[in-house]
Amino acid sequence: MNILTPQQMSACDQETISTAVPEILLMEAAARGTAEYAVEIINKEFADCSISPNKLKITILIGKGNNGGDGLAAARILKNWGYDPLIILACAQSDLTGINQENLALAKYYDLLIKEFSQISAENFSEIIQSSNLIIDALLGTGIKGKLRGNFKQIIALINKNRTKQNQQLLAVDIPSGINGFDGSIAGQALQADYTATMAAYKRGLLLYPGRDYSGQIKIIEIGIKPTTIKQKSDGLQLFTENDALKLLPRRRNDGHKGSFGKVGILAGSVGMTGAAYFSSRAAIKTGSGLVYLLTTAEVEQTVASQLPEIVGHILKAKSGHIAETALTDILEFSSQLDVLAVGPGLGQSKAIKEIITALLKNLKLPLIIDADGINAITDLNDLRDYQGELLLTPHPGEFAHLIGKDIADIEKQRIEIARNFASQYNLNLILKGAATVIAGKNQTAFLNQTGCNGMATAGSGDVLTGIVTALIGQGVSVFEAAALAVYLHGRAGENSALKLSDFSLTASNIIDNLGSLFKKLEIESC
Ligand SMILES: NC(=O)C1=CN([C@@H]2O[C@H](COP(=O)(O)OP(=O)(O)OC[C@H]3O[C@@H](n4cnc5c(N)ncnc54)[C@H](O)[C@@H]3O)[C@@H](O)[C@H]2O)[C@@H](O)CC1
Numbered sequence: 162m163n164i165l166t167p168q169q170m171s172a173c174d175q176e177t178i179s180t181a182v183p184e185i186l187l188m189e190a191a192a193r194g195t196a197e198y199a200v201e202i203i204n205k206e207f208a209d210c211s212i213s214p215n216k217l218k219i220t221i222l223i224g225k226g227n228n229g230g231d232g233l234a235a236a237r238i239l240k241n242w243g244y245d246p247l248i249i250l251a252c253a254q255s256d257l258t259g260i261n262q263e264n265l266a267l268a269k270y271y272d273l274l275i276k277e278f279s280q281i282s283a284e285n286f287s288e289i290i291q292s293s294n295l296i297i298d299a300l301l302g303t304g305i306k307g308k309l310r311g312n313f314k315q316i317i318a319l320i321n322k323n324r325t326k327q328n329q330q331l332l333a334v335d336i337p338s339g340i341n342g343f344d345g346s347i348a349g350q351a352l353q354a355d356y357t358a359t360m361a362a363y364k365r366g367l368l369l370y371p372g373r374d375y376s377g378q379i380k381i382i383e384i385g386i387k388p389t390t391i392k393q394k395s396d397g398l399q400l401f402t403e404n405d406a407l408k409l410l411p412r413r414r415n416d417g418h419k420g421s422f423g424k425v426g427i428l429a430g431s432v433g434m435t436g437a438a439y440f441s442s443r444a445a446i447k448t449g450s451g452l453v454y455l456l457t458t459a460e461v462e463q464t465v466a467s468q469l470p471e472i473v474g475h476i477l478k479a480k481s482g483h484i485a486e487t488a489l490t491d492i493l494e495f496s497s498q499l500d501v502l503a504v505g506p507g508l509g510q511s512k513a514i515k516e517i518i519t520a521l522l523k524n525l526k527l528p529l530i531i532d533a534d535g536i537n538a539i540t541d542l543n544d545l546r547d548y549q550g551e552l553l554l555t556p557h558p559g560e561f562a563h564l565i566g567k568d569i570a571d572i573e574k575q576r577i578e579i580a581r582n583f584a585s586q587y588n589l590n591l592i593l594k595g596a597a598t599v600i601a602g603k604n605q606t607a608f609l610n611q612t613g614c615n616g617m618a619t620a621g622s623g624d625v626l627t628g629i630v631t632a633l634i635g636q637g638v639s640v641f642e643a644a645a646l647a648v649y650l651h652g653r654a655g656e657n658s659a660l661k662l663s664d665f666s667l668t669a670s671n672i673i674d675n676l677g678s679l680f681k682k683l684e685i686e687s688c
C-alpha cells in the first residue's frame with residue numbers, strides 16, 4: 162500500500178484534475194467518504210448513549226484551503242442525511258475562493274448554520290467544543306507550511322483545552338490539523354484525532370512519529386484517483402500490511418524434512434550476554450527453522466543448551482569469555498554448510514570481533530545478517546558494499562548513528578531517506594529499528610512498518626527479531642522480504658503479548674511465546 166508525501170499527493174490530484182476529473186468532483190468524493198466515515202463513527206461510538214444519532218452535536222471546523230472545502234461539502238452531505246452540523250469558519254466567508262466558495266454557497270442553500278470564529282467569543286467557542294459529540298477537523302490538511310500562524314494557534318489551543326473525554330470523538334479530514342504530512346512533525350500544536358479520513362493514500366506524516374500518535378484510526382477514502390497514477394507519482398515507499406505477510410509467509414511442504422526448513426547459524430553470545438544468544442536461537446526455532454546451530458563459547462553454549470535443547474551447539478575458541486580471533490577459520494568452514502548466518506547478538510565489543518566481522522564480510526557468500534555488536538564491529542563501510550552475497554543490517558538508531566557517523570536526532574528527522582539512501586549506496590538490505598521501523602532494500606525499495614508497541618523497547622527484543630528474520634531467510638524468503646515480514650511478525654507478536662500482559666510487563670520471552678498463536682492465526686487466514 163503506497164505511502165505518499167504531500168507533494169506526491171498533490172501531483173496525483175493535479176494530474177487527475179488536468180486530465181479527467183473536475184476538481185469539485187474530487188472534493189465531493191473526499192467529502193462523501195468523510196461523511197460516510199462520520200456516520201460509521203457515530204453508529205459505533207454513540208450506539209449505547211441516550212442521544213438519537215440526528216440529535217448529536219456535530220461541529221465542523223473549516224480552514225481556508227481545500228481541506229476546509231472537504232469539510233464544507235461533508236457538512237452539507239451530513240445535513241442532507243438528517244444530521245444538523247454547525248460550521249465554524251476559521252476565516253471570513255469572503256476569504257474563501259474557487260470551489261471552496263462554491264461549497265460555501267451550497268452549504269447556505271441547504272440551510273446549514275455557519276459561524277465565523279472571529280465573531281464568537283472564546284467562552285462561547287469553548288462551550289461549543291465542550292458540548293460537541295463529534296468534532297470534524299477540516300482546518301488544515303497537507304497544505305500546512307511551517308509553524309501555525311494567524312488564529313489557527315488560538316483555535317487549536319482552545320479545542321485541545323476544551324475537549325472532553327466522554328461522549329466526544331474527533332474526526333480529522335485527511336490529516337489532523339497541525340501535523341506536517343511530510344514528516345509527522347507538529348507545527349507547534351496539533352489536534353488529537355480519534356479517527357482520520359485520509360484521501361486516496363496514506364500520507365507519510367500520518368505514520369511517522371509524533372504524527373502517528375495524533376492520527377487515531379486511519380481510513381483511506383477512495384476519491385477517484387487511479388491506482389496507476391498513485392503508483393507512478395509515488396517513490397515506492399509501501400506500508401507493510403497483513404496481506405503482504407500472508408503472501409510472503411513460507412509455504413511448508415508436507416514432505417519437508419529438517420534440511421528443507423533451513424540450516425541456520427547464529428554467531429552470538431559472550432560472558433554476561435548469554436540471553437542474546439538464547440533469545441535469537443529460540444526465536445529462530447519458534448519461527449520454523451529446521452536446524453539452528455548456535456556458534457558460541459563453551460560457557461554460553463552450556464547455559465543456552467540447558468534451557469533450549471533444540472539448538473545444536475558449535476563451540477568456538479574463546480578468550481576471556483569472548484569468541485577469540487582464532488575461531489575465525491572454524492566459523493568460515495562451518496558456514497559453508499549453512500543457508501544463512503546471523504552475527505552479532507551479545508558478542509560484546511573486542512578487537513577479535515572486529516577482525517571476525519571484517520573477515521566474514523570479505524570471505525562469505527551466503528545470506529548474512531549483522532546485528533547489534535556485529536554492527537558496532539564494522540570498521541570499513543566499503544566492506545559492506547563489497548560483500549559477495551545478500552547482506553542485511555538490523556541497527557537501532559544508536560547503532561546506525563555510530564555506523565554512519567551522524568547524530569541520532571538527525572537520523573530520526575529523516576529516517577526514511579537516510580535508510581533508503583544507505584541501503585542503495587551500499588547495495589544491502591537494512592532494518593532501521595524504532596517506532597515506524599523502515600525496511601530498505603537495494604534500488605530504493607522500502608517498506609514502513611506499523612506493528613509493535615512501546616513495551617517492545619525491552620532487553621532482548623532486537624535479538625528476537627534477528628532470530629525471526631534468520632529463520633525466514635532459511636526457509637527461502639528473499640532477504641528484503643524476510644526483513645519486512647520479520648519486522649511485521651515481531652511487532653504483531655509484541656502487540657498480542659502486550660494485550661495480555663500490558664506494555665509494562667512485556668519481555669522478549671513473551672514476544673517469542675506469542676509467535677505460535679500468531680502463525681496459527683495467519684495460517685487460518687491464508688486458507
Ligand atoms: N484537488 C485537490 O488538490 C484535493 C485536495 N483535497 C484536500 O485538500 C487539502 C490540501 O489543500 P490545500 O493545498 O488547499 O491546503 P490546506 O487546506 O491543507 O491548507 C492551505 C491553507 O492553509 C494555510 N496555511 C498553510 N500553512 C499554515 C500555517 N502554518 N498556519 C496557518 N495557516 C496555514 C494556507 O495559507 C492556506 O490558506 C488536502 O489535505 C485534502 O483535504 C481533497 O479535497 C482532494 C482533492
Ligand SMILES: [K+]
Pocket residue numbers: 228298299300301302333334335336337338
Ligand atoms: K485536517
